[in-house]
Structure formats: structure tokens, C-alpha cells
Amino acid sequence: MQSLSKVAIIGGGVIGGGWVARFLLNGIDVALYDPAPDALAKVTGLIENAERAYDELLGVNRPLTGNLSLAADIESAVRGADFIQESAPENLSLKRSILAEIDRFAPHQTLICSSTSGLRPTELQKGLSHPDRFMVGHPFNPVYLLPLVEICGGEQTSADSKSRAAEIYQSLGMKPLVLAKEIDAFIADRLLEAYWREALWLVKDGIATVEEIDDAIRYGAGLRWAMMGTFQVYRIAGGEAGMQHFLSQFGPSLKWPWTKLMEVPELDGDFIKLIARQSDDQAGELSIKELEQIRDTGLVGILKVLQKMDWGAGQVLGDYEAMLKAAKPASELDLRKPLPLFQTNIKSDWIDYNGHMTEHRYLQLFGETTDALLTYIGMDAAYLATGQSVYTLETHLRHLKEVAQGERVSVTTQLLGLDSKRVRLLHVMTLDRNEEVLATTEQMLMHVDTKAGRGSDFSAGLAASLSQIWTAHQNLQVPDFTGSGIRALTG
Ligand SMILES: NC(=O)C1=CN([C@@H]2O[C@H](COP(=O)(O)OP(=O)(O)OC[C@H]3O[C@@H](n4cnc5c(N)ncnc54)[C@H](O)[C@@H]3O)[C@@H](O)[C@H]2O)C=CC1
Numbered sequence: 001m002q003s004l005s006k007v008a009i010i011g012g013g014v015i016g017g018g019w020v021a022r023f024l025l026n027g028i029d030v031a032l033y034d035p036a037p038d039a040l041a042k043v044t045g046l047i048e049n050a051e052r053a054y055d056e057l058l059g060v061n062r063p064l065t066g067n068l069s070l071a072a073d074i075e076s077a078v079r080g081a082d083f084i085q086e087s088a089p090e091n092l093s094l095k096r097s098i099l100a101e102i103d104r105f106a107p108h109q110t111l112i113c114s115s116t117s118g119l120r121p122t123e124l125q126k127g128l129s130h131p132d133r134f135m136v137g138h139p140f141n142p143v144y145l146l147p148l149v150e151i152c153g154g155e156q157t158s159a160d161s162k163s164r165a166a167e168i169y170q171s172l173g174m175k176p177l178v179l180a181k182e183i184d185a186f187i188a189d190r191l192l193e194a195y196w197r198e199a200l201w202l203v204k205d206g207i208a209t210v211e212e213i214d215d216a217i218r219y220g221a222g223l224r225w226a227m228m229g230t231f232q233v234y235r236i237a238g239g240e241a242g243m244q245h246f247l248s249q250f251g252p253s254l255k256w257p258w259t260k261l262m263e264v265p266e267l268d269g270d271f272i273k274l275i276a277r278q279s280d281d282q283a284g285e286l287s288i289k290e291l292e293q294i295r296d297t298g299l300v301g302i303l304k305v306l307q308k309m310d311w312g313a314g315q316v317l318g319d320y321e322a323m324l325k326a327a328k329p330a331s332e333l334d335l336r337k338p339l340p341l342f343q344t345n346i347k348s349d350w351i352d353y354n355g356h357m358t359e360h361r362y363l364q365l366f367g368e369t370t371d372a373l374l375t376y377i378g379m380d381a382a383y384l385a386t387g388q389s390v391y392t393l394e395t396h397l398r399h400l401k402e403v404a405q406g407e408r409v410s411v412t413t414q415l416l417g418l419d420s421k422r423v424r425l426l427h428v429m430t431l432d433r434n435e436e437v438l439a440t441t442e443q444m445l446m447h448v449d450t451k452a453g454r455g456s457d458f459s460a461g462l463a464a465s466l467s468q469i470w471t472a473h474q475n476l477q478v479p480d481f482t483g484s485g486i487r488a489l490t491g
């Protein structure tokens, strides 16, 4: 997969800003072009929300945030860009003129994707000099949290471009859904529009308020939609007889019909005012930023539950975390220093009644650092499957300084000793902002034959990796606090 070093985002509103955040939080530099004078301020707010959400969502290190630059024009944004996401207002002629400029100045092999909610890619790519690299990459709000992105090519889009775009989106923790056929509004917006039209009719006909309609979803079908789509939900609703029974029981009502699907209520001034007033009442004192944070906290919780279930969007999150966790190539680590194996932000649920990170979370972070070392030296799932692993025999943890929610900390690892079965480690946790040492831990680990349940020699591969590190680390100074136990009380 091509690795991205610079991405251009054209248009930095709700969706463009969300894309900016997703790329930056994946460690990729972003050049943004948006003519609005307050574009940077708006995007900064979105990035703050995204960082807050990722710190709660991810159980593994995420890459260091990329750099954001504001470009003076489209040309400077897209020159040298490896990937371009257009997110300008939904207007065919405006998008066409923007795409023509992007196409003129971007490197010819660079993919150009449009966030359009429903314009056909065939219409958008007309007149481009390299239309084969253009397609729709339709995301969902908030772009930094929702994994789905619909890829829809036009008549001139190449299959290779679509698969390259799918790989790129996947590497950002997204779920690309590549459409086999080009249609207006793709798959998801056709479904959402049908629901939205019906909801507007319910208000227009005086049947329900906007709040009642939202309640009808969020207390019911909305809860199950995160787990399963309509087909699977209705399969279950058919009982043991499944979908066949469901269709024969509820099929006839489709012809009555209950809904007003193809009619559109007139969006005249009075109706718009009515909806806006009811929506204001529904939100009460909550600002858009507060509503976004409530939405994000809920989404993070749902995604984490789905990850535990290894189901749906949670599988995408699990794969993304595994990718982020994957060992860095040996060439990237300087063995002459303690190894920088782990970095994280302190999450809200790690804070205890004293207002700082609770004690067992220190062990969790040190344990994750040990896992990172083991992954680095080659202990992967295939190795574990052979019935060999590494167990911890002893830990001595020193809590030196408090650390608060949201702080970013790093852990480095120094080898203090090695024999054929055991390795002795020192992990040091520091606060990124000032490099203050927060905690240290020494651990003795032993290689184990898990079937026999006893110590065994490291395999040749693991032993070679460990010896390489140990040879380099023998030149490091050994801190004088190592090797000590808990001091006796003298009083
Ligand atoms: N809002 C939503 O829920 C979703 C929107 N989309 C699509 O994303 C695109 C953007 O929509 P939103 O972000 O919602 O709109 P928005 O109105 O929030 O943002 C549009 C941004 O484009 C900027 N802009 C205006 N003229 C420009 C130009 N000539 N060059 C570059 N930027 C320009 C504006 O200053 C603004 O910041 C649309 O195509 C829309 O259909 C896709 C998925 C969901």
C-alpha cells in the first residue's frame, strides 16, 4: 500500500474538517484549502473533538498527529499531494470548476475523491484530463469516527483507482464499501433519504414533533441498527422461520402502503420555521459542540462494545488497532537507546477518586509496553500457536508522580539482563510535555512451554532479537534504583 505523506482537503466545513481530523490523527500531514475566513477556527474545533474521541476510543498508540497547513489556493494545496479529498458545497458547477483546478495541478497519479452525498461521479469527472483517477468517496458525519465510506466510480474511473482508494481508506481505520453500479445518492443516502422524507411528512401532517420522531428511533430501531442492518434484524423478527416467514407476514402491508415515499413535503417558509423551532426546543441549552460531544461519547462506547464482540464496525476498529500496534521494523528503532515502544493519552476511565490515574492502570501501560517488546522481537500469533509464550515472574513498580486525564505519556524499555530463558527489563514512563519521569517498573519475564507449563529456552529467533538489543543495552547506564525492593519501615 502506498504510504501517504501529504494529503490535500478542499473545503473544510463539517465534512472536510472531519477528513482533516481523520488524516491528521493518522499521522499524515494535511494541506487545507477553504476560502472562508473562519475556516481554520472551525477545523480546529473539529480536531479538538476528534482528539478527545480518539483518546477514549483507542486502546493502542496512535501515530503522532500530522501537521496542518492552510493553503492560499487550490494549486498550492494539491501540488505534491499523495491523495485529495474534495469536500466543497454540494453544487455541480462549483465542484466541476474545483475539480478541474485540482486535476490541473495535482500529480497525475494522485487519486481525487469527492465527498458528494449524491452527485454522480460520471457528471463530476466530465472534462478532467485524468478522469480515471477520480471517484466519489462518500463519508458519514462524524468522518473521524464513523468507518463507512462509499466508493462509487463513474464511467471513466479505473478499477485500479477504486482499489487503491479502498486500501487508503482502510489504512485510516475505515470500512470502504465499493459500489458495483453507479447510482444517484449511492446506497446509504437512498435509505437515509427515504427515512428523512417520511419524518418530514410526519411533522408536516401534524402527527409528531421532531423530538417525538427522534425518540421513536433512538429508543428503538436506532439501538439495533449499530449492531445489524434491516435485513438481519428482520430475519430475527421472523423467528425460527426467518426471512421467509417475515416476508409472508409483513410483505402485504408494503402495498397498503403506510408511507408516502415518493411525495416530498413543500419546504416553504412556515414549514422550515416550524421544524427549526421544534429543533431548538429539542436541543434546549445544548450547543452544537456539546451535542457533538454527546454524540461522539456514545459512538465511542458503542464502537468499543462492538469491538469486544468482534462484530461489525467493531471488527474494523479491532483491525485498525492491530495495524497500529504492529511492530515497527527493526530499522526504525535505535537500539543504542532505551526503546520507545509505547505512547498513549490518559483516558477518563483511568482516573480514580483522587483525580489522577489509578494504580493498576500503570501496570496496564507497562504490560502493554512489554507486549510491544515481545511483538517487536517476533512473538506473534503464529508463535503463540506453537505452544510457546513469555510469562511475567515478578514486577516492581514505583509510582513517582501523578498524571491527569488527557496527558500524553511515553514508555521506554531498557534490557537489564538476559539468559537463555529469562529477560530482565526496566520500563520508564515519562510525561511527553516535559519529560518528567512518572513511574518505573522492573520486570522479570520467562519464556514458557505453555503445554508443559514450565520454563523453556527462547526460540532461536527470539533469542537472536533479544541478544541484539542486549548487546547494545549493555553500554547504557543502569539507574541506581534498579534491583531494589520496597524499603522497610523504620518507625
Ligand atoms: N454534512 C453532511 O452530513 C455530509 C455532507 N457530505 C458532502 O460533503 C460536502 C461538503 O458538505 P459539508 O461539509 O456538509 O458542507 P459545509 O457547508 O459544512 O462546508 C463546505 C465548505 O466548503 C467551503 N467552500 C466554499 N467554496 C469553496 C471553494 N470554492 N473551494 C473550497 N472550499 C469551498 C466552505 O467555506 C465550507 O467551509 C458536500 O458535497 C456534501 O454533500 C457528505 C456526507 C455527509
Ligand SMILES: C[N+](C)(C)CC(=O)CC(=O)[O-]
Residues within 6 Å of the ligand: 116, 117, 139, 140, 141, 189, 192
Ligand atoms: C444529509 N446528507 C445527505 C448530507 C447525509 C450524508 O450524506 C451522510 C450522513 O452523514 O448522513
